[in-house]
Amino acid sequence: MTSQHRIAPAAPVARTVLTPLDTTSVTIDGGFWAHQQSMNRDSFIPHCDSSLERVGWVENFRAAVRGTLETDRVGRLFTDSEIYKTMEAMAWEIVREESTELRARLAELVDLVASAQADDGYLNTFYGYDGGPDRYTDFEWGHELYCAGHALQAVVAVERALGAFDPTAMRFTEVGRRLADHICREFGEGGREAICGHPEIETALVELYRSTGEERYLEQARLFVERRGHQSLRDTMYGGRDYYQDNVPVRDAEVLVGHSVRALYLATGALDVAVETGDRELLAAVGRQYDRTLERRTYLTGGMGSNHHGEAYGEDFELPSDRAYAETCAAIASIHLAWRLLLATGEEWYADIIERTLYNSVISSPSLDGLTFFYVNTLHRRSPGVEPEPGQSLRRTDGTRASWYTTSCCPTNFARTIASLGGYVATVDGEGVQLHQFVHGTVDVVFGEERRARLAVETGYPFDGTVSIRVVETDDAEWTLSVRIPGWADDVAVITPDGADVHGPGRASFTRVWRAGDVVRLELPMEARIVTADPRIDDVRGSVAVERGPLVYAIESVDQPDLDLDRVRWSGADALSVQPGSGVLDGIPTLTTTAAVIDEPESAWPYRIAAGSETGDRSVPLTLIPYYAWANRGSSSMRVWIPAVR
Template sequence: MTSSVLPVAPTRGRLRPLGLDEVRITGGFWARRRHTNTTATLGHCRDWMDRVGWTGNFRAAAEGRIERDRRGREFADSEIYKLLEAMAWEAANGGGTPLDTGITALTDLVAPAQDPDGYLSTAFGRPGQPARYSDLEEGHELYCQGHLIQAGVAQARARGEGELAKIAQRAADHVCSTFGPGGIESFCGHPQIESALVELARLTGRQRYLDQAALFVERRGHGTLTEGEFGAAYFQDDVPVRRATVLRGHAVRALYLAAGAVDVAVETGDEELLAAVVRQWEATVARRTYLTGGMGSHHRDESFGTDFVLPPDRAYSETCAGVASVMLAWRLLLATGEPRFADLVERTLFNVVATSPAEDGRSFFYANTLHRRHRGSAPRPDVDSPRADSGLRAPWFAVSCCPTNVARTLAQLPAYLATADDEGVQLHQYADADLATTLTGGRGVALRIRTDYPSDGGVTVRVGRSPADPWTLSLRVPAWAAGAPAWLTDPDGIRRPVAPGTATVTRVFRPGDELRLELPVAPRWIHADPRIDAVRGTVAVQRGPLVYCAESVDLPEGHDVDAVRVDTSVAPEDGPSGGGPEGAVVVAGEVAVRAGRGEAPWPYAPLEEHGEQRPADPAGIVLVPYHSWADRGPSTMRVWLPTGEAE
């Protein structure tokens, strides 16, 4: 029953994932991005890694000159592994021979750098380098080997057992020998290996890997690591996973750890651990998440802020935290079947993961601010770009985790669209796609999904193959649709309203049967909990799952987004088709001209003193999907729009 090409393959849980050989995305928003991923991003990443010397590190290690020649940060190895993982999933998606050749070439580069005992790092352990595991806090050795293991699992699932999978398993055996019972009683400052080890256990059936992952999860939270500048919470060593109430510290670390903890909980039947992560996810989503789904507001330590500290200015909202949040929510969806997890997957994919890469797939946002106040300048193409403070996407970074993380997420995206269970098939994300799977009892089902989502809210599901007995088709009705009508039309043409959550049709389906879901994607004003102080007195616009923003390139010449005031008494409308930027929305408002702007010597005044104001440009204000911002060059941008008159 299990498919061979599953990015995440739990042996139990509420829902059964479908493999990349069971679902294909055939058109639309994500197909375009996936095409760019295969044709541009994968090669771009390989070229840059050659250029900055990260691939060369493996050669240098094999040739015994690494301590002199090593390039990049201590976690540079992981980028090669993440690229390998992305290539493996894309190969399974039909990428074919060129990808297989590329994988073989990279594998041949990596292989000779592995030590006889399985240890693999180009940064530690050789003469002239720091000793193995001498810096668990920041050394990233287990993190890197975790990504190697994950890449090996992907390769094995995509193409069957191969050299990369063998290297990965040798590394995993070394890790278990070194950190297992009687070994080093510690763990990596940057979680990641936990979920990789569980996946390897799922692939191989070897309990040892699962046990080691469980050990790593349980060891955390007892103050084992040496506290650095940011305290124990930075690497989640402050509170044990099963006792924590919210995600905290470095966002990517926190989310990877939580994902690994779900994997362990599912495989060991540890309901307490699973419930703890669900609780943490709930609190984090309710209080520590941007409207975009972005997580982590602090630049300094790349961490979650405390509750409701979500300033849109310089929001960090790291791309990799978005990737990690999708990983966590997907695992929770499989474990519980609850559509709220798919809601966050959708929001994060459209507004964080899709925002990072440029249209050409060759530059990336590392951080995803919700308010950009000054135009950025183009990063020089020949240097590593500062990661967090550019108003434009950059081709590469000294810490270049996002390009390969986006690549491996887009590569496995088809697997996030749907699942199956004993009752039938569940559609979680909407895209043009063809799906073919086998339900329990060998009952074959094939579906063809056609939609212009998210531009349009209509989704048609056509049955291509179906068993003769009844089964249930479930469709997620997104939480963002609350308060607006959504409709489901069944194969008999009966149309009924459906509420956010899950809409189901249980019946005998016949080939040619069609269902149609209509989701209310008309743009709507969104306001924030007033405890998010930084966006008080502002509103945002969301259209279906897409968050919108005002961008200076759409304002009258010489105006920045600080001059925008919107009128929420008028509903936002779709922009005229054919004119203006793609997917635009128009809202009522004005672009204020502040008299004496910029001339006040002190920006604070007694309440009774107001500067003279006059409105200008009372025409509508054009907003564009947030994921497309900065596509047209340097701009100022804001998601949260001030209401009322300019003061």
């Protein structure tokens, strides 16, 4: 528990404005996130692990060891990466709460992966065996360096979680070093002048550099970033080379384009390179691109990607609700990038984005029972989707959650994110500690010259707005306790031992000599908020959405079975009142109000000479639920945005 041995995800070696904590520094022991983490441990991670066995993607490694890939290989070319992400989830989970079973399983998987590695360090079950495609023959779609990147991220996670001298970690780190050395030989100066169609290797190599101190890994990451954007990859049918960000060099781009997950993984890697090499121009470029993306290409939920075609960003303000792709993995990648920008710039705005994305685009993925997942997080479902049979692999856009997908990147990505969530809660700097996310638990920090403090946070967030931060341990010198005031929260009352005051969005900081037992209490306003969108977002022009705390709300047909949701109009006639959820929504606050309905007649042609105003034909009761909780009560239609009467 020292700041020397940083085990959080994405811990820069170079000095940043804010410094991350070890994941052991934060213990989540109650409330919303403790529930999510225990679901992750008891349900999501075992589900990923058993699914990977069931579909044969782990077995591919055994076939590699046996030398029978030619006859036995199953699954698409990127399935190896799912094993690595699951291993990463296991590693973070072990450090969160000890488990001999998980340790044993992780050791078994490390052993298997190590055995499957080629003598020269290459590691991939899809390429380079008799009867399979040759190595490095398809940079556009091959995903080889993408898989390698996830392998390296798992290596780093295992080493950070189990410690550098744990035998499993030692064995896996050796795998990672040999793989990274192989990549440096193949793709370093004088080697292949190539990049991978799917970025991921860049951030992974920087993380391995952070773990091992090997500067050539950082240099290789830098090379991959600089090589990109020079049209070395072939044209695609998905918006050309923008699809994999190979049209414009990273430092010249103005906004994120193309396949959203690719764009965000690349930006994350580029930012890692910028931070560790002190490249301020590159840091500014990535920040500018992300800011512009937040300004014009992001859904209210924090989701990214508005084109199903190419799983891609649309143009500025092209954000249709019903075609929101908003892939779960893109939301997770956006959190990775926002976190790095928070550390690099100290701007609390990025913690706001993490919060919004986490509550409305990440936890929307799994069902409340943890058994099925959304790949795509739409904001408008016009007609009820098909519900898959248990175990059935549905297409990713069919509208309801499935237990597994042919491309199953999201469940494993979700598992590793929830297991490592503690890493995103707080940071330190020379003066003290900053609390960015409101979780019920304890925060142990080391800051400045080996100074220590321990905080206990009590909160019913996100459903309740009171956040109580108690100083449990402290030294006798002055230090600063900072808390994020969310961007959505005007006029937050903060009660400190020195009195009460009101603070606007950003960061509220309190400097004093703290005593054990001192409490800082935030009273966040939990009135429902009616929000509108920039009118250039055509799809939701003249519509409102409802937020409460960090949660975006939605209407679902289950709660108003006699209504066509697409005929509901926001009248603003009545206030929204909070109700306790029931059934599977037990413990989740819902909102009720009245709304108008327009009884638009059906007609043979949906366009007609301009009619009068649309004031609604009758009044109906309306129930809203948190967006993330939709589609848990059978097949349904849903809307986040509700057109206002006019």
